[in-house]
Amino acid sequence: xxxxxxxxxxxxxxxxxxxxxxxxxxxxxxxxxxxxxxxxxxxxxxxxxxxxxxxxxxxxxxxxxxxxxxxxxxxxxxxxxxxxxxxxxxxxxxxxxxxxxxxxxxxxxxxxxxxxxxxxxxxxxxxxxxxxxxxxxxxxxxxxxxxxxxxxxxxxxxxxxxxxxxxxxxxxxxxxxxxxxxxxxxxxxxxxxxxxxxxxxxxxxxxxxxxxxxxxxxxxxxxxxxxxxxxxxxxxxxxxxxxxxxxxxxxxxxxxxx
Numbered sequence: 001x002x003x004x005x006x007x008x009x010x011x012x013x014x015x016x017x018x019x020x021x022x023x024x025x026x027x028x029x030x031x032x033x034x035x036x037x038x039x040x041x042x043x044x045x046x047x048x049x050x051x052x053x054x055x056x057x058x059x060x061x062x063x064x065x066x067x068x069x070x071x072x073x074x075x076x077x078x079x080x081x082x083x084x085x086x087x088x089x090x091x092x093x094x095x096x097x098x099x100x101x102x103x104x105x106x107x108x109x110x111x112x113x114x115x116x117x118x119x120x121x122x123x124x125x126x127x128x129x130x131x132x133x134x135x136x137x138x139x140x141x142x143x144x145x146x147x148x149x150x151x152x153x154x155x156x157x158x159x160x161x162x163x164x165x166x167x168x169x170x171x172x173x174x175x176x177x178x179x180x181x182x183x184x185x186x187x188x189x190x191x192x193x194x195x196x197x198x199x200x201x202x203x204x205x206x207x208x209x210x211x212x213x214x215x216x217x218x219x220x221x222x223x224x225x226x227x228x229x230x231x232x233x234x235x236x237x238x239x240x241x242x243x244x245x246x247x248x249x250x251x252x253x254x255x256x257x258x
Contacts, residue, residue, distance in 0.1 A: 045138045047158050052166055055130055055157035062128075069170035070131040072101070073177055075187050081136065082187075082195060083109055084177070086170040087125065090218040091210070092203055093173050094234045095195045097187075103139035110143060114153060116233035119146075121226055122153060129156040130167050176202040179246040186255040194251045196235040201250060204239035214241075 059065065067088040074081045079099050083106050086093040096109040114122040131137045143156045159166040180198050181187060203215040210218055216238050220227045231237075248254050 045133070047133070050140055050157050052157065052160045052163070058128070058155065058157065065128050066125065068126050068129050069167040070129055070137065071167065071170045071174070072134060072136055073174060073181070075181070075183060075185060080188060080190070082177070083136070084170060084174065086173055088169055090222060091169070091173065091207060091215040092219050092234070093170070093215070094199050094236070097190055097192055097195050101134070101136045103136055103142050106136045107139065107142035111146070113233060114146060117229065119151065119153065121229060125230065126154050129154055130159065131156065132159050132164065132167070133161060176205065176246060180248055180250055181254065182248065185248065189253040189255055190251065191253060194253050198251060200237045201239050201244050201246060203236060204241065204244050205246065206241065
């Protein structure tokens with residue numbers, strides 16, 4: 001093979017349109033093609049009946065149904081990721097930290113919540129979800145149905161592409177998360193206990209829209225009979241107002257840049 005390259009480099013096949021550079025380009029192109037062929041392509045997701053327009057129609061037909069907004073927060077594209085779940089009617093936000101950005105892990109967190117709450121209470125609190133079209137939420141059936149029993153547990157809809165304002169409350173509430181976990185900090189050492197602590201403080205923060213009440217106080221007001229069960233399932237603890245911390249030093253496992 002080396003001899004052939006020497007002949008080509010010497011120009012013996014130039015009249016036939018073959019030179020060193022054209023051959024090299026073909027070889028490189030072939031190698032790139034092979035690499036691209038090895039990449040696993042994602043099948044397009046069919047959002048039929050689960051688009052934002054379907055969401056608007058659904059809430060128009062069910063005006064009193066509780067709505068939950070769901071999203072993700074991360075500081076590095078390689079992870080870990082914090083799945084955020086926010087109840088619109090109380091502004092209660094909880095989160096789960098997980099290493100991989102896929103639907104199997106995020107839907108499993110709903111399995112965990114359903115197991116803690118029980119099917120009836122879960123269904124009462126979380127009948128309707130709105131989220132974005134990220135890969136961590138794309139497997140519709142994993143969210144809408146319990147994989148063990150096959151029972152439908154909720155309805156999920158998806159914002160239009162690149163339209164985060166269609167789920168504004170969870171987006172705005174991320175400002176509290178960013179007060180504690182600013183962009184650029186290493187969150188790889190954070191535990192689920194850290195995440196629960198962070199949201200205990202966030203949910204104990206008074207809100208102007210509730211006339212100074214906190215999300216936890218709103219939860220108790222709206223779900224008085226189920227309050228203790230929900231707080232336990234969410235791993236939340238009410239923090240005294242004068243003890244609320246919305247600063248990075250709240251989390252001992254939060255690190256500076258790598």
